[in-house]
Amino acid sequence: MRLLLTGPEPFGGESVNPSGEVVRALEADTPPDVELTTMIFAVHFRSVANRVLPALDSGAHDAWLGVGEAGSRPHVSVERIGIDVFVDAALPVSQRDEVPIREDGLDDYFARMPLQELASTMRDARVPTIVSNTAETYCCNESLPTVQHHLAETRGAIPSGFIHLPYLPDQVANKLAGTLLMALATQLLGIRTAIEAMRELVAAVTPELARA
Numbered sequence: 001m002r003l004l005l006t007g008p009e010p011f012g013g014e015s016v017n018p019s020g021e022v023v024r025a026l027e028a029d030t031p032p033d034v035e036l037t038t039m040i041f042a043v044h045f046r047s048v049a050n051r052v053l054p055a056l057d058s059g060a061h062d063a064w065l066g067v068g069e070a071g072s073r074p075h076v077s078v079e080r081i082g083i084d085v086f087v088d089a090a091l092p093v094s095q096r097d098e099v100p101i102r103e104d105g106l107d108d109y110f111a112r113m114p115l116q117e118l119a120s121t122m123r124d125a126r127v128p129t130i131v132s133n134t135a136e137t138y139c140c141n142e143s144l145p146t147v148q149h150h151l152a153e154t155r156g157a158i159p160s161g162f163i164h165l166p167y168l169p170d171q172v173a174n175k176l177a178g179t180l181l182m183a184l185a186t187q188l189l190g191i192r193t194a195i196e197a198m199r200e201l202v203a204a205v206t207p208e209l210a211r212a
Contacts, residue, residue: 001033001034001035001062001063001198001199001202001203002034002035002037002060002061002062002063003034003035003036003037003061003062003063003064003065003195003198003199004037004039004052004055004056004061004063004064004065005023005026005027005036005037005038005039005064005065005066005067005195006023006038006039006040006041006048006051006052006064006065006066006067006143007019007020007022007023007039007040007041007066007067007068008020008040008041008042008043008047008068008069008139008140009040009041009042009043010043011043011069011090011139012089012090014069014171016168016170016171017068017069018069018165018166018167018168018171018182018184018187019067019068019069019165020040021168021184021187022067022165022184022187022188022191023038023039023040023067024038024040025184025188026038026188026191026192026195031192031195031196031199033199034195034196034199037055037060037061039051039052039055043090043139044090044139045086045088045099045139045142047139047142048066048139048142048143048146048147049146052064052066052143052146052147053146053147053150056147056150056151056154057154061158062158062159062202063158063159063160063198063201063202064147064151064158064159064160064161065160065161065162065163065191065194065195065198066140066143066144066147066161066162066163067162067163067164067165067191068139068140068143068162068163068164068165069140069164069165069166069167070136070140070164070165070166071166071167071171071179071180072180073132073164073166073180074128074166074180074182075128075129075130075166076122076127076128076129076130076163076164076165076166076182076187076190076191077129077130077131077132077163077164077165078111078113078115078118078119078122078129078130078131078132078161078163078194079111079132079134079135079144079161079162079163079164080110080111080115080131080132080133081108081109081110081111081133081134081135081144082108082109082111082135082141082142082143082144082145082148082162083107083108083134083135083137083141083145084100084101084102084105084106084107084108084109084145085098085099085100085101085137085141086098086099086100086101086137086138086139086141086142087099087137087138088138089137089138098137101141101142101145101146102145102146102149105145105149106145106149108145109144109145109148109149110148111144111148111160111161111162112148112151112157112158112159112160112161113159113160113161113198113201114201115131115161116131117197118161118194118197118198119131121193121194121197122190122193122194125189125190125193126186126189127186127187127189127190127193128182128186129190132164135162135164140162140164143162144161144162147160148160158202159198159201159202159205163190163191163194165182165187165190165191166180166181166182166187167179167180167181167182168181168182168183168184168187169181169183169184
């Protein structure tokens with residue numbers, strides 16, 4: 001399987017983003033039978049359209065998986081839906097306007113993966129995982145509508161989706177006591193397991209795309 005794995009840079013004053021750490025770790029130690037292309041992009045509106053879509057247009061990938069940070073969550077979250085709304089969380093609350101991600105888009109876009117099966121497989125690997133029905137409204141949410149709209153118009157239903165990750169332990173040192181976290185090794189195991197499941201999905205749905 002030829003996989004495009006993407007994640008954003010640190011944002012919100014953080015010096016690290018768990019998704020970026022996971023992307024870099026998997027680039028250094030890729031699951032077997034996976035040809036991995038990685039990308040870490042800046043956190044601002046249209047970054048996904050400007051960076052990720054050209055990579056998908058190359059035709060060099062059989063699947064896409066985006067990862068991002070949702071520090072308020074205790075679980076790895078496999079996202080079901082991305083809504084066509086962007087709110088710039090970097091702005092003061094009084095200046096945060098809702099804008100459509102795509103003027104010509106649908107109200108929402110669904111991931112193209114067997115979500116419950118994927119989450120169950122990750123839990124079997126002892127990674128706390130849920131299926132989430134909201135990717136919220138910031139840059140991580142932007143990924144699903146942007147990519148799924150583009151794939152629907154160009155590539156069809158290739159396996160594709162988005163997974164949110166909790167804070168890393170180092171991120172909570174200066175936060176309130178009880179702030180939720182998850183070890184990098186656990187997060188890495190979760191995404192590795194997800195990629196291995198996607199590899200099998202690609203092989204089963206379109207055997208000619210499976211890469212040994």
